[in-house]
Amino acid sequence: MYRIFLTYFVGLILLFFSFLFSLSVGAYQIDFVTVLASLFSNQETKEVLIIQDVRLPRAIIGILIGASLAIAGALMQGITRNPLASPQIFGVNAGASLVLVIIVILFPIFSQTTMVYFAFLGAAIGGLTVYALASPGGMNPVKLALAGITMHLFLTSIIEGLIIFHEESTEDVLFWLAGAIDGTDWGHVETILPWLIAGMILALLIAKPLTLLSLGDDVAKGLGQKIGWIRIASAMLVILLAGASVAVAGPIGFVGLIIPHIARKLVGVDYIHVIPCSALLGAVLLVSADVLSRFxxxxSESPVGIVTALIGGPYFLYLARKGGK
Structure with a gap:
């Protein structure tokens, strides 16, 4: 219990400082004292406007999306008992991205709020397709990785083809496809906040059954758990969390792959602690990566997805080399 408490304590400290750096660092540098004063100021100075209207919503989006992707990855690894499972590897991010690009081309009049629903649809299609491809004959980590990467590349190639033939209507999509949270505002926060908060709360409610499921189907059945419903509920939450995240920030990869592994190393396999710990560490990772991306x-700004890929790519190869163990 001491180790768990220490993990949360250190995680909160890291999140606090990464949050401050996110508000301070940029083309216009602002010291920490001014940052803290600007958060509670009613004056319309340059610093206050930059903090309250530009950097604060961006930092909050980073916290929300980092936490959501990490929880989604933890849920996927729990229901599949596959350590390589994540929204990116399972095709969830690519599916959501493809549907959103199609909607941008065909129906550009749709609002950001409406786009979230299309992201849910695309996330479901992508995830179910990869699951169907990897399931026959038994699903193992390497097979899942191959199916997921194949589907990711296939859907990405379709997206790139659509962009080439519709350059005028998709000129801003390329930056978004790399995974980016710069340019987000309070409207984006309002759009995804209800979905992500609901997803996080529901994930905590199924934490205990998910812990039993991670021990094996026979054990879970013997303890009276309805494993089919647990998997369905978890899959719906993955679609909710990952879909809403992609709708705002694009397909940011590897957060859902890396963080659950770190969380289990620190707090054990009980999902009562794995889920909140994953949320905390996911927020720290994405906000910190966003700060690094500015350099x-x-x-000029760079997509945060570049940094998460630089971190997550070697880690993915490490897990694949070990067979996902």
Missing amino acids: ISFP
Whole structure:
């Protein structure tokens, strides 16, 4: 219990400082004292406007999406008992991205709020397709990875083809496809906040059954759990969390793959702790990665997905080399 408490304590400290750096670092540098004062100021100075209208919603989006993708990855690894499962590897992100690009081309009049529903549809299609491809003959980590990467590349190639033939209506999509949270505002926060909060709360409610399911189907059945309903509920939550995240920030990869592994190392296999710990560490990772992304082509912005890919790519190869163990 001491180790779990220490993990949460250190995680909150890291989140606090990464949050402050997110508000401070940029083309216009602002010191920490001014940042803290600007958060509670009613004045319309340059610093206050930058903090309250630009960087604060961006940092909050980073926290929400980082937490959501990490929880989605934890849920996927729990229901499949496959350590390589994640929204990106399972095709959830790519499916949501494809449907959103199609909607942008065909129906550009749809609002951001409406786009979330199309993201849910695409996430479901992508995830179910990869699951169907990997399931016959038994699903193992390497087979899942191959099916997921194949589907990801296939859907991505379709997206790129659509962009080539519709350059005028998709000029802003390429940056979004790399996974980016810069340019987000309070409207984006309002759009996804209800969905992500609901998904996180529901994930905590199924944490105990999910822990039993992770021990094996026979054990879960013997303890009276309805494993079919647990998997369906978890899959719906993955679609909810990952779909809403993609609708705003694009297909940010590897957060859902890396963080659940770290969380289980730190707090054990009980999902009562794995889920909140994953949420906390996922928020820390994405907000910190967003800060680092600002230095790649400073003072210009770079997609945060570049940083998560640089971190997650080697980790994915490490897991695949070990057979996902």
